[in-house]
Amino acid sequence: MANNRDISLPVVKRLPRYYSNLEELMREGVLRISSSELAGRMKITASQIRQDLNHFGGFGQQGYGYNVSDLYHEIGRILGVDQRLKVILVGVGNIGKAIATQVNFSKRGCELIGLFDIDKSVVGQVVAGKRVCDTSDLSDFCIINKPEIAILCIPKSQAYSVAEKLIDSGVTSFWNFSHFDLNVHFDGIIVENVHLGDSLMTLKYRTNNKI
Amino acid sequence: MANNRDISLPVVKRLPRYYSNLEELMREGVLRISSSELAGRMKITASQIRQDLNHFGGFGQQGYGYNVSDLYHEIGRILGVDQRLKVILVGVGNIGKAIATQVNFSKRGCELIGLFDIDKSVVGQVVAGKRVCDTSDLSDFCIINKPEIAILCIPKSQAYSVAEKLIDSGVTSFWNFSHFDLNVHFDGIIVENVHLGDSLMTLKYRTNNKI
DNA sequence: TAGATTGTTAATCGATTAACAATC
């Protein structure tokens, strides 16, 4: 079994997909599954499934396959679904509001502990059961509450100064919905980008060129 | 110059990033740039930039580099920013509303021509300047108006039947925000997935394991 | 035991990086 640090990003990105497929199988009442059956369902190869899982340990049994419930819980553990990582969200506009209310944080081992906006007309509003705070309180809040993850739903123009503040206050991980390239401007941080505009343009290109 | 069909997905996914970096350079008034300067800005290699661009043609000049404005417009043309691809959105909940109002469709060569929801209390509302229609009108609308792209912001449980209807009515491309695996259930369609939950879990794993 | 299927090593494939001749 490899050290978790050695796991490549493509493997990590597939873990949530395994997890939700196993959840589905549990709901269907399936007790065991072979790598090739699961591969058929997910339209990937059985080899890849066995390779991926064996990065984390031997969860299967020769001649039998994998116990669905066991594997589901193992992957849940790997993904830390029963953690309680503290998350804050900055920028409670359309997207921010949607993320705050729509994403099931607790199911994924996160806890949304603060919402921030710079706009005085938004500050004080209650979103997802929480009062939106003023961005000027951001640093103090982070130093006291030590959130691990910040969600950025702010305009590109504000991203640099907000990220700088957050990094100075100890935040290292960003779920970045802003159109700003955090990795280019800061070192040693962890970033997942959700660049909606880029995603749409990629889709458009593929639509035009049938790929 | 390769046929557009031969362009690999990793290359296609980088195009929007080149585009927005060139836009930025234009704003800064930079007239020319070498592959290594651009590489420095984007934290990628100059080799990759030259490889990527040469899939589409020789846009540079030996000893000089690339003309920023020319390259910007070439990539815009490749991405089809002055097209008017017809897009519909199904599921006007939190996320759907945010996408409809926040994404700049016209800037990206798209036109949002219809919004649909199954919930009677949402039907009739005006979102992004458009009246939300009933999902029961979806097939007729698509047969008449022939949208190329559908945005799915619906629950997993509704995804199969909605996608089937859309495919039967001629839609081939999906911007999929639902937690449903379209590619597994339908062949020959083009899908860009935005699985927010998966993205958050990936970020969490990376945060826990510092990768 | 025989059959099935894993865990793991080896082969292949594809993407990225390096090198350099072409050329502006």
Add this chain to the structure above:
DNA sequence: TAGATTGTTAATCGATTAACAATC
């Protein structure tokens, strides 16, 4: 012309797939 930098080919790296011995 000399210097710079591209376009393109070759080398490397990493991820995926195939194969098979181990074993339940």
